[in-house]
Amino acid sequence: MTGTTLAVATAAELPAAGWQDLLGVEDFFQTPRWLAVQERNGGTTLDFLIRRQAGVPVAGLVAAWATDKVPWLLARPDALLKHSVAAGKEGAERCLAEVARNDPDSLLPALVCGGRHLGRTRTLTAPGADPSDVDALVEHAEQIALERGAASVCFPHVDARDTDLIELLDKRGYSWHSSEHYSWLPVPSGGFDEFLAGMTQHRRRRVRLERRAIAEAGVEVHVEPLTKALAPRLGELDANLLAKYGNPGSPEYSAGLLSWISEVMGSDALVSLATKDSEIIGFGLVLRSSARGEEQWFGHRAGFDYAAQGKLQLYYEVLYYRVLEAAAQAGATVLHAGIGSTDAKLARGCLASEQRSYLLRLKEFRE
Incomplete structure (x- = not known):
């Protein structure tokens, strides 16, 4: 399928670009209003990418530039990997050796994709989206990362049930480690x-x-x-x-x-x-x-x-x-309880799903 990828400069411009058509009720942290909050408090650059087919938005991706100066530690690939290694989470030692070369700090600077909120990192898609549209967005984000001199690209908290995104990232050569569990409570x-x-x-x-x-x-x-x-x-x-x-x-x-x-x-x-x-x-x-x-x-x-x-x-x-x-x-209908304290939340009626951090070390850093 042919299509075009559009970069939108600010969160305030997202509604006019059709971003709202990509949002469901669980996508609160990718709404233009909340992204405007993150623009102001994140201490970094945000990128908003929209994929169009015949002029209609079919997919979207938020990305944030991460250095050792940004304070949101549990969406930063270095801090998240250190946390997961210390906790003995699945895949963490493998990623430490193979992706970080035993130095999590070497993953910075990084482009953090899918939103820097804690839990359910994802791309946005409309019903008419094709997998190739999401692939094009991810490829575009990786190119941005290369041009800015990033050491890695990270999707910090991909839900284990998001099989379409997981399949795409696997094909693109990403490695993963378990990062957390996301909890929610049906009301x-x-x-x-x-x-x-x-x-x-x-x-x-x-x-x-x-x-x-x-x-x-x-x-x-x-x-x-x-x-x-x-x-x-x-x-x-x-x-x-x-x-x-x-x-x-x-x-x-x-x-x-x-x-x-x-x-x-x-x-x-x-x-x-x-x-x-x-x-x-x-x-x-x-x-x-x-x-x-x-x-x-x-x-x-x-x-x-x-x-x-x-x-x-x-x-x-x-x-x-x-x-x-x-x-x-x-x-x-739902109260979202987020990540952390999973056992205590399960004991109080919550449901939970594993979250995974997907990491790609960029080519020029593989030498």
Whole structure:
């Protein structure tokens, strides 16, 4: 099939180029609004490629330029490979030896394809797309990477069920290692009560005890729209969580990001707030996605005042239980829980799928 590949300069220009026609409800992190957020906070260059047939968009690909200066570690091929080797994940030692030549840092700079969000890295396709269209997009991205002097191309979190993309990357010579598991929770129409009924008796008891302890400590949790007025306090809590897990960040940076998200996303950005004595001590950011008559919710960021929290189990109250209640009331069908803490999420009713990091070391670096 013949076709053309178009490079779009900014996220703001994507709607006019027909990008919206490629999006489903699960593609929130590749919507023009969210890509505009990433343009501002990612500290790097983003590329937006669209494949057309007879002038109609049939496929799309987002790419981000990654150096050792960008802070989004778990979408960077070097950091992701180090993490996977340390965790003993499948294929990690092979990729370390064969692709990274025993030096993960040698994978940088890299072109990160399919979006730098954590989980379900993918190309976008319309119903009329042919595999050759996606192949053309990937080839175009690889050429961009070569021209910029990249050491590698990476698709950081390809879902194991995305067999079409996996087949294409295999044919193009990519190697892979397991990177994480992505979790999501189907929202029962009966809300939290139905969700709780599906647990084991032991787990139901544990959840009830956790929620009772939070209530008896005088902590209240509710969901409301994210606003700029909330950003300074939430920025402090967000930075607390980042610091706990060794990620770079500052309260001021986090506050600025949250303020920008509130401006761009409007009523589709919600926060689940835990308050005690009128002070916010924990939060979870939830983003609403609507497409083709369906609504799904995505948990995205969180933060806590660990001293005020003490031994209270606020994480699941803020990011699961209260959000699940609100999602059911809104008619949402899925709550996306993202990567990490897979066993704990499975124990709370989530489903999960393996994610794989696909790596291509570029020709001129194979000498």
